[in-house]
Amino acid sequence: MSSRGPRQIRPGRIYQTVTNLLNHRIIDSAKVQKPIWYNVVESIPPSETVVRPLPPQHKVFNPNSKKRKPSRLFQPQQLVYEEDALRDRFYQDHPWELARPRMIVEMDGRDAERYDWSTGLYQPGMPLCGECVVQRQMWMMYNVPGMTKDRAYDIVRREFYLLRQQEDVQRRIAQEEARKVGAYFGKSHMQVGMELEDQVYEGWKKWAGKELQEQVAQQDAAYTNFGAGDGAEDADPDSSDAAEESYGGGDAAGPEKNTNTSPADLIPR
Amino acid sequence: MPITSYIAQLSGRLPIAYRHNLEISSRKDLLPRTFAQNQKLVDGSSTAILAMIIRDLGVRHAGRALAQAQPAHQAQQIRHARQTCLRRLSTQPTTMTTTTQSSIPAIFTANVKSARRKRPDEVDKTAEVYERGRQLRAQIGKLGTDVSTPYRPGDVFTNPPGPGDVTLELLMASQAHMGHHTSLWNPANARYIYGIRQGIHIISLEQTAAHLRRAARVVEEVAYRGGLILFVGTRPGQSQLVSSAARLARGCHLFSKWVPGSITNSDVILRGLPLTMLDENDEPVAGYDRHLQECRPLVPDLVVCFNPRENYTLLHECSQVNVPTIGVVDTNTEPTWVSYVIPANDDSLRCLSVISSVLGRAGEIGHARRLQDAKMGIVEWKTPLDVASFTTTQRQEAEKEAAKSAAEKSAKEMEVLNAMEANNPNASRVSARKM
Numbered sequence: 001m002s003s004r005g006p007r008q009i010r011p012g013r014i015y016q017t018v019t020n021l022l023n024h025r026i027i028d029s030a031k032v033q034k035p036i037w038y039n040v041v042e043s044i045p046p047s048e049t050v051v052r053p054l055p056p057q058h059k060v061f062n063p064n065s066k067k068r069k070p071s072r073l074f075q076p077q078q079l080v081y082e083e084d085a086l087r088d089r090f091y092q093d094h095p096w097e098l099a100r101p102r103m104i105v106e107m108d109g110r111d112a113e114r115y116d117w118s119t120g121l122y123q124p125g126m127p128l129c130g131e132c133v134v135q136r137q138m139w140m141m142y143n144v145p146g147m148t149k150d151r152a153y154d155i156v157r158r159e160f161y162l163l164r165q166q167e168d169v170q171r172r173i174a175q176e177e178a179r180k181v182g183a184y185f186g187k188s189h190m191q192v193g194m195e196l197e198d199q200v201y202e203g204w205k206k207w208a209g210k211e212l213q214e215q216v217a218q219q220d221a222a223y224t225n226f227g228a229g230d231g232a233e234d235a236d237p238d239s240s241d242a243a244e245e246s247y248g249g250g251d252a253a254g255p256e257k258n259t260n261t262s263p264a265d266l267i268p269r
Numbered sequence: 270m271p272i273t274s275y276i277a278q279l280s281g282r283l284p285i286a287y288r289h290n291l292e293i294s295s296r297k298d299l300l301p302r303t304f305a306q307n308q309k310l311v312d313g314s315s316t317a318i319l320a321m322i323i324r325d326l327g328v329r330h331a332g333r334a335l336a337q338a339q340p341a342h343q344a345q346q347i348r349h350a351r352q353t354c355l356r357r358l359s360t361q362p363t364t365m366t367t368t369t370q371s372s373i374p375a376i377f378t379a380n381v382k383s384a385r386r387k388r389p390d391e392v393d394k395t396a397e398v399y400e401r402g403r404q405l406r407a408q409i410g411k412l413g414t415d416v417s418t419p420y421r422p423g424d425v426f427t428n429p430p431g432p433g434d435v436t437l438e439l440l441m442a443s444q445a446h447m448g449h450h451t452s453l454w455n456p457a458n459a460r461y462i463y464g465i466r467q468g469i470h471i472i473s474l475e476q477t478a479a480h481l482r483r484a485a486r487v488v489e490e491v492a493y494r495g496g497l498i499l500f501v502g503t504r505p506g507q508s509q510l511v512s513s514a515a516r517l518a519r520g521c522h523l524f525s526k527w528v529p530g531s532i533t534n535s536d537v538i539l540r541g542l543p544l545t546m547l548d549e550n551d552e553p554v555a556g557y558d559r560h561l562q563e564c565r566p567l568v569p570d571l572v573v574c575f576n577p578r579e580n581y582t583l584l585h586e587c588s589q590v591n592v593p594t595i596g597v598v599d600t601n602t603e604p605t606w607v608s609y610v611i612p613a614n615d616d617s618l619r620c621l622s623v624i625s626s627v628l629g630r631a632g633e634i635g636h637a638r639r640l641q642d643a644k645m646g647i648v649e650w651k652t653p654l655d656v657a658s659f660t661t662t663q664r665q666e667a668e669k670e671a672a673k674s675a676a677e678k679s680a681k682e683m684e685v686l687n688a689m690e691a692n693n694p695n696a697s698r699v700s701a702r703k704m
Contacts, residue, residue, distance in 0.1 A: 008603075044487050051460065106441070
C-alpha cells in the first residue's frame, strides 16, 4: 500500500477532537458518553512527534572548523568506535577470517558483562575470531603500561595464530578418530577440484572435436568430387555437411579415404 | 537345469557365512515366480549371476555388519540375510543386457516390477534399539559435547516478558535497534534515531523503551476500564505473536487482511457476529438476547498494529471514528499514522514477539486489576448508552405489561362479580361496591 503516505494529524489529536465534540453538541438533549479511552489518553498523552531535535553527537564538535554550513546539523551521525580501526587492520591482514561463519544471535544481550580480556582470547560464549583479537588488543593498550597499538597487535595476533594452529590439529585428530570408528566424509577439496577439472576437460574435448571436424569439412569442401556418385548433386548441402561432420573426424588420418566415399554414401539409412 | 542342482553349484562357490542362507532357496514353494523365468537366462551366464549375488550380498550386509555386531541378534540377522538373499536372487542381474527388457519403456513394466518385488515383513525392533541405546549410554557416560539449547524462539511465548522486564539489553538482543538503509528513511523519525552504522539507521533503544512503557500503560488502563483491544499483525509469521498478545489481554486479533470498512461500514461487514453481555465480574448476563441480535457491531477501544506500513486503511478508519492506535514504527514508516508510536524494528519477528508480549502482559495486568476492584465494588466503567437505553425500554415495557395484566386481571374479576350479582343480586352488590 502507500509507503510514503500523507502525513496525518487526526491520530495524534483524538483527545482534542473528542473534547470538542463533547463540549459543542448540536442536540443538547441527546445523551453522550465519554469513550472508554478518554481518561486514559488524558492522563497518558501521546509523545511529541515529527519535530527533529539535535541528534546524539558522536563526533567531537570543532568550533574552529572552517565549515559554516549547518544544513546537516539535524541529521543522524555515523557511529564510530576506536575498535573500527583495529578491525580494519586485522581483516585487511587476514581476509580469510571473514569467511569463517559466526553466529550473532544473542540470548540476553549481556554477553559483554561476562568477558574478561585479561585472561586470554577465549571467552565464554564467544568463538575465536577477529573480534577477540581486537578486544584483547584494546585491553592491552589501556591496561598494560607502556604498551603501544602496534606492539599489542603483534602480541595478540601471535597468540591468535597459536590457538588457530591448535584448532587445526584438533580438527585433524578428530577426523582421524572418526574415520577409525567408521565415519565417512564427503569429497575432499582435492577431489572436488579434480572433478571440476575433469568436467572442463571433457567439455574442451568435445569442443576440440567439433572444431577439428569443421576444419576437416572445410578442407574437404575445398576439393570437389567429380563423378563421385548419383546422390552427390541430389543430396542437400545440410545433410551432406551433417554426414561429413559425423564421419569427418575419423578421416583426418587418411585423405585418400575421402576420395573413395561420397557424402551420399555416408548418410545413414 | 533343475533348481536344486543349480543351488548346489552356487553354494559351493560362495563363502561359508552365506552358504546356509541359500538352503531356504532350495524350497520351491518359497521361491518367487521370477526365478523360473530367469532360468533360461541363467544357463548361459551363471557366472554373471554369481558375480551379481556376491557383490550385492556384500553391499547389502557390510553396513549391517558394522552397525549390529552382536551375537544376540545373529539369528535375526541371518533371517534378514536370507530374505535379502531371496530378494536379490529374484531380481534381474545387472551384467545382463537383454534387448527385450531394455526396449520396453519403464512405464509399462513399473506395475509388474512392484508386483514381483515382495518386501519382507518389517519386524518392529524398537525395543531392541532402545535397549542397545541404554547400554551404550551406560558405557559412554557423560563423555562428549554438552549440547544445550539456550535460545529457542518459542521461549518468549511460554514465558512472555512484562512491562517491568523491558531492558535495553533485552531490546538489543531482540534486534529492535536495526532500522532500514539510510536512503529509505522517513525524516519524521529522526528523533528516534541514535546514529548510522554499516549503512543503516540505528534506532535509539532508550526511545524504544520509553515509548514501549508508555504504550503498555495505555493498554493496561484501557483494559482496566473494560475496553476492547484489537491486535493487528498482517505480515507472514506474525499470527502467533498477535494471537498470544490478544489471548493475554482478552482482546481480539487479526492476522489476515483487514477488510476495508470494517469500522466505518461495520453494520454491513460485521453483521451477525456472536456477542455476549457481561457484568462487572465478567459473568454472562441473561435477558439481552434481543439486544445482542439487533445492536450495532462493536468497535475496538484501542488498536495495536505491528506493521502500520501495510495497514494504512485500518489506521485511517480508526482516526475517522476517534479510536486510539498504537503502532510499531520503523525508520521508514510514517509516525503520524498512529496515536502512540513505538520506534522499533518491525521486520524482526523476535523484536515484535517481545513487544507483543509486553503489551499482552500489560493488558493481562489491567484485566486482573479490574476484576479485583470489581469484587470490592469499584467499577470504573459505565454501561454503554445503547445497552442502558435497551434496559430502560425493557423495564418500561415490562412495567406496561405488568400494569396491563393487572388491569386485565381486575377487569376479569369485575366481570365475574357482575355475573355473580346478576344471579344473586342481593348478596353480591354489596361486595361489588365494596370492591
